[in-house]
Amino acid sequence: MASLTYELTLAGLAVGSAAALTGIGLIVTYRATGVLNLAHGAVAMICAYVLRQLVVVWDWPLPLGALVTLLVVAPGIGLVLDRGVFRPLALLGSNPAQTLVASIGVFVLLVGGAALLWGVGARDDAPVLLGDDPWAQLAAVVALACLVTAVTRWTRFGRELRAVVDNRPLAVLSGVDADRVAAAGWAFGSFTAGLTGVLLAPYVRLDPYGMPLLVIEVIAVAVIARMRSLPVAIVAAVAIGVAQAQMTRLHPEGWAGPLVQALGANLFVVALLVAALVLPGVGGKGRDALPPPPPTPPVPTLLWPAIGVLFLLPLGFAGSDLHTAVQVPALAMILLSLVVVAGRGGQIALGQAAYAGLGALFTALLATAGVPVLLALGLAVPMVALAGLVTAWPAIRRHGLALALATLATGVAVSRFVLTQPYATAGLSLGRPAGFSDDRAFYALELVLLAGCLALVAALRRGRTGRALAALRDHEPGAEAAGVPVPALKLLAFVLGAALAALGGGLLGMGLRAFDPEAYDPVRGLLWFAAVLVLGAGADSLLTPLVGAALLVTLDAGPRAGTAAALIGLLATQSGRLPPLTTLLLPKATEPAGGRARRHRPSAADGAEPPAGRPAPLSTPRTGDAGGNARPAEGRTHPHRPAPGRAPASAPAPELRADDLTLTYPGGITALSHVTLALTPARITALVGPNGAGKSTLFDCLAGTLRPRHHQGLITLGGADITSRPAHARTRLGIARTFQRLAVFPSLSVEEHVRLGADRGRVRGDPAAVERSLRLVGLAGPVRHRAAADLPTGTLRRVELARALAGQPHTLLLDEPAAGLDAAETAALARILAALAADGLTVLVVEHDPDLVAGIAHTVHTMEGGRILS
Numbered sequence: 001m002a003s004l005t006y007e008l009t010l011a012g013l014a015v016g017s018a019a020a021l022t023g024i025g026l027i028v029t030y031r032a033t034g035v036l037n038l039a040h041g042a043v044a045m046i047c048a049y050v051l052r053q054l055v056v057v058w059d060w061p062l063p064l065g066a067l068v069t070l071l072v073v074a075p076g077i078g079l080v081l082d083r084g085v086f087r088p089l090a091l092l093g094s095n096p097a098q099t100l101v102a103s104i105g106v107f108v109l110l111v112g113g114a115a116l117l118w119g120v121g122a123r124d125d126a127p128v129l130l131g132d133d134p135w136a137q138l139a140a141v142v143a144l145a146c147l148v149t150a151v152t153r154w155t156r157f158g159r160e161l162r163a164v165v166d167n168r169p170l171a172v173l174s175g176v177d178a179d180r181v182a183a184a185g186w187a188f189g190s191f192t193a194g195l196t197g198v199l200l201a202p203y204v205r206l207d208p209y210g211m212p213l214l215v216i217e218v219i220a221v222a223v224i225a226r227m228r229s230l231p232v233a234i235v236a237a238v239a240i241g242v243a244q245a246q247m248t249r250l251h252p253e254g255w256a257g258p259l260v261q262a263l264g265a266n267l268f269v270v271a272l273l274v275a276a277l278v279l280p281g282v283g284g285k286g287r288d289a290l291p292p293p294p295p296t297p298p299v300p301t302l303l304w305p306a307i308g309v310l311f312l313l314p315l316g317f318a319g320s321d322l323h324t325a326v327q328v329p330a331l332a333m334i335l336l337s338l339v340v341v342a343g344r345g346g347q348i349a350l351g352q353a354a355y356a357g358l359g360a361l362f363t364a365l366l367a368t369a370g371v372p373v374l375l376a377l378g379l380a381v382p383m384v385a386l387a388g389l390v391t392a393w394p395a396i397r398r399h400g401l402a403l404a405l406a407t408l409a410t411g412v413a414v415s416r417f418v419l420t421q422p423y424a425t426a427g428l429s430l431g432r433p434a435g436f437s438d439d440r441a442f443y444a445l446e447l448v449l450l451a452g453c454l455a456l457v458a459a460l461r462r463g464r465t466g467r468a469l470a471a472l473r474d475h476e477p478g479a480e481a482a483g484v485p486v487p488a489l490k491l492l493a494f495v496l497g498a499a500l501a502a503l504g505g506g507l508l509g510m511g512l513r514a515f516d517p518e519a520y521d522p523v524r525g526l527l528w529f530a531a532v533l534v535l536g537a538g539a540d541s542l543l544t545p546l547v548g549a550a551l552l553v554t555l556d557a558g559p560r561a562g563t564a565a566a567l568i569g570l571l572a573t574q575s576g577r578l579p580p581l582t583t584l585l586l587p588k589a590t591e592p593a594g595g596r597a598r599r600h601r602p603s604a605a606d607g608a609e610p611p612a613g614r615p616a617p618l619s620t621p622r623t624g625d626a627g628g629n630a631r632p633a634e635g636r637t638h639p640h641r642p643a644p645g646r647a648p649a650s651a652p653a654p655e656l657r658a659d660d661l662t663l664t665y666p667g668g669i670t671a672l673s674h675v676t677l678a679l680t681p682a683r684i685t686a687l688v689g690p691n692g693a694g695k696s697t698l699f700d701c702l703a704g705t706l707r708p709r710h711h712q713g714l715i716t717l718g719g720a721d722i723t724s725r726p727a728h729a730r731t732r733l734g735i736a737r738t739f740q741r742l743a744v745f746p747s748l749s750v751e752e753h754v755r756l757g758a759d760r761g762r763v764r765g766d767p768a769a770v771e772r773s774l775r776l777v778g779l780a781g782p783v784r785h786r787a788a789a790d791l792p793t794g795t796l797r798r799v800e801l802a803r804a805l806a807g808q809p810h811t812l813l814l815d816e817p818a819a820g821l822d823a824a825e826t827a828a829l830a831r832i833l834a835a836l837a838a839d840g841l842t843v844l845v846v847e848h849d850p851d852l853v854a855g856i857a858h859t860v861h862t863m864e865g866g867r868i869l870s
C-alpha cells in the first residue's frame with residue numbers, strides 16, 4: 001500500500017510540476033503585460049508539435065530539436081504575439097475584455113493552424129525530453145521559479161519589471177522601456193509554455209484540441225496564487241496534482257464511484273471553478289462588459305427577404321450538401337444565444353457550448369425514456385434554462401476576467417462531469433421528430449424555429465429589456481443608477497442565452513441523429529464566441545448568427561479541418577482594429593442611434609439642437625430668485641414656479657438623511673466619521689470641501705453605490721431605513737443621481753437614454769415623461785436621435801440630467817454637475833436646478849464651482865477630513 005501511495009505521489013508530482021510551470025509562465029506574463037494569456041496551452045501544443053516534427057519527422061537530434069523549439073520557436077511565438085497582437089491593442093487603449101478576446105483569438109488560431117498543418121488525429125510518438133523522473137521535473141520547476149524570483153529581486157530588469165507592474169505610466173515617465181519589459185514577459189511566458197508542452201506531450205494525447213484545454217484548466221493555479229506569488233502557485237499545483245493522483249485509489253460503491261473517478265481525473269477543473277467563483281485575484285477592477293459596439297447602420301429591410309431566400313436555397317439541395325446544411329440553422333441558434341449574452345448584454349460568456357450540449361443531452365435522455373422527441377426538446381429547453389440560472393447565479397457576481405474564467409470553468413466542468421461521462425450518456429439514442437426524418441423536412445422545421453427565435457430576440461432588443469441590456473453593456477453603474485436591476489438582468493441574459501443554446505444544441509444533435517459530446521467541446525465554445533464577436537455581435541446584429549453559422553459550417557465541411565478556426569482566430573487577434581465583418585454587408589453607417597438614426601438639418605424650429613461641438617444652453621426660464629444671479633437666503637421661500645418640463649409635484653418629498661455614518665475603506669482610510677446630514681425637501685443643499693474630504697463617499701452612501709453596514713450608520717428616506725437598499729432600488733424609490741465622470745451609454749440615442757430613465761424610475765408608464773424631460777433640458781430637437789458616442793460633454797451632461805428626471809424622482813443627487821461645462825452652460829444649469837427645487841424637488845449638489853454653489857444653494861455644508869464642519 002505504501003508503495004502504491006508513493007507511486008501515485010510520484011505521478012501526481014509529475015502532473016503538478018507541469019502545472020506549476022504553466023502557473024509560473026502565466027503569472028510572469030500577467031505581471032509584465034497585464035494579459036491573462038488563455039492561449040498559453042495552445043502555444044504549449046504548437047511547441048510540442050514542432051519538437052515532434054523536428055525530431056520524429058525530420059530526424060534532428062533531440063537536444064538540437066529541443067534547443068531550437070524552446071529557445072527559438074517558443075520565445076519567437078511570444079514576441080510575435082507581443083508585436084502583432086497585444087502591443088497594437090495596448091496602443092489603441094483596449095480594455096481587459098478586448099485583450100481577453102484577442103487571447104481567445106490566438107487560442108483558436110493556433111488550434112486551427114495545428115489542425116490544418118498536422119491534422120486532428122492524436123499523436124502518440126512525441127519525443128521524451130527529460131525522462132519520467134518527477135523529482136527531476138519538480139527540481140527544474142523550483143529552480144526556474146528561484147531564477148525568476150532572483151531576476152525580479154536583484155537585477156535592473158527586475159526593478160524595471162516591478163516598476164511597470166506597479167505603475168506603468170509612471171515607470172515610462174521615469175525612463176523605463178515598458179515595451180521591452182512586455183516583450184521579455186511574452187518571450188519568457190511562451191518559453192514556459194513550450195517547456196510545458198514538450199514535457200507533457202509524451203504522457204497526454206497530443207492533438208490540437210486536448211492539450212490546450214488541459215493547460216487552460218491549470219490557470220487555477222495562477223488564480224489561487226492571486227496572479228502574484230510563484231511559491232503559492234508551485235505549492236498549489238503540486239498539491240492538486242498529488243491529490244488528483246491519490247483520488248484514483250478511491251473506488252466507492254454505487255453512484256459515487258463514477259463521480260469520484262471523474263473528480264480524480266479533473267481536479268484542476270474543480271479548482272478552476274472554485275478559484276474563479278470564490279477567490280479574488282484576476283479582474284475585479286477591469287471593465288466587466290465587452291466594449292460597446294462600433295456604430296453600425298440598421299439592416300436594410302430589403303436585405304431580410306434576400307437572406308430568407310438564401311436560407312431557403314438548401315431546400316433544393318440533395319445528398320451530403322443538404323445533410324451539411326441541416327447544421328446551419330441549429331448553429332445559428334447557438335450563435336444567436338451569444339448575440340443576446342455577449343452582443344447586447346456585453347457579458348463574456350465562454351461556456352455556451354455546455355448549454356448547447358445539455359440541450360442535446362436532456363433531449364436524448366427524455367427521448368430514450370420514451371418521450372416524443374419534439375416534446376423532449378421542448379422540455380429540455382426550460383431544463384437547461386434552469387441549469388443556466390443555477391450556474392450563472394454565482395458567476396454574475398464576478399467581474400472582469402474572473403467572470404470570463406467562471407463561465408469557461410463552468411463550461412469545462414459541465415463537459416467533463418456530465419457530457420463526456422458514461423453515467424450520463426450511456427445507451428442514449430437521439431432521432432428526429434416523426435414526419436421530419438428526412439433532411440429536407442427537418443431543415444424546413446429548423447428554419448421555422450430559427451425565424452421564431454430571431455423574431456423573439458428582435459422584439460426583446462427593441463423593448464425595455466433590450467434598452468436596459470445595452471445600458472448594462474455600455475456602463476454598468478450608470479445602468480444601475482437608471483434603475484436597472486443589474487444582477488437580475490445579467491441573470492436574465494444568461495438564462496435566455498442558455499435556453500437558445502439548448503434549442504440549437506438539441507437540433508444539432510437531432511440533425512446528426514446522435515448525441516456526440518465532441519460537437520459541444522469547450523474549445524468549440526471558444527470558437528463560437530470568437531466568431532460571434534469577430535463577425536459582429538460586438539455590433540449587436542441579428543445578421544451575425546446567420547452569416548457566422550453559414551460560414552463555419554461551410555468551412556468545416558471543406559477538405560481541411562481547422563480552416564474555420566484558423567480564419568476566425570486570425571480575425572479575432574485583430575479585433576479592435578477591424579470592423580465587424582457583417583457590417584461590410586450593410587450600407588455605410590450614418591448616424592448611429594440604436595438603429596433609428598435620422599438625418600435632419602438643425603433649424604430653430606427643431607428646439608434646441610446644439611451646433612456641432614457647442615451645445616445650446618438649457619431651455620428653462622429664470623425662476624424666482626434662484627436664477628443664477630441672486631443667492632437665495634437659507635429658509636427663504638421661493639415663489640412656486642414649476643419647471644416647464646416637469647410634472648407638477650403631488651405630495652411633499654420625503655426627507656433623505658444620513659445618520660452617524662462612519663466608513664473606513666479596506667486600505668484603512670476613514671473617509672467618513674460620524675457624519676449626519678439631512679436634505680431639506682424642495683431645497684438645494686450643496687456639499688463643498690477640499691479633495692479627499694469624503695464628499696463622494698457620502699454621496700455614494702446616499703445613492704446606494706456604497707452600502708454601509710448597519711453598525712456604520714443609517715440612511716433613511718421619509719423615516720424608512722434604506723441603508724441596505726441597492727442603487728437601482730433607490731432610483732425606484734425616487735432618488736435619482738448623476739455621476740462626476742459622465743455615465744452615459746455610447747450606443748444608445750439621447751431619446752433612448754431618457755426612455756431608459758422613464759422605464760425604471762419612481763413613476764413608470766407616463767407617456768409624456770420622455771417628452772417633458774427632453775424639452776426641459778433642451779434636447780427635444782433632432783439631437784434626440786443621435787447616439788451618445790457622437791455628442792460633446794455639455795450635451796451629455798444634459799442627457800444624464802434628462803435621464804435622471806424622466807423617472808420623476810423626488811430627490812436628485814448631482815455629483816459635480818458643472819464639470820466640463822462652460823460659463824453659459826453652468827448658468828443655464830443653475831436656472832434649471834432652481835426651477836426644479838421651486839417645483840418641489842430635493843437636490844443635493846457636490847460641487848467645486850463656488851459661483852454655482854453661491855447662486856443656487858439654500859444650504860451649504862462644508863466637509864473636511866470625513867466630517868461635516870458646518
Ligand SMILES: Nc1ncnc2c1ncn2[C@@H]1O[C@H](COP(=O)(O)OP(=O)(O)OP(=O)(O)O)[C@@H](O)[C@H]1O
Pocket residue numbers: 665666667669670671689690691692693694695696697698
Ligand atoms: N475606493 C477607495 N478605496 C480606498 N480609499 C478611498 C476610496 N475612495 C476614496 N478613498 C479615500 O477616501 C477619502 C475620501 O474620498 P472621497 O472621494 O470621498 O473625497 P472627496 O471629497 O469626494 O474628494 P474629491 O473632491 O477629490 O472627489 C480620500 O482620502 C480618498 O483617498
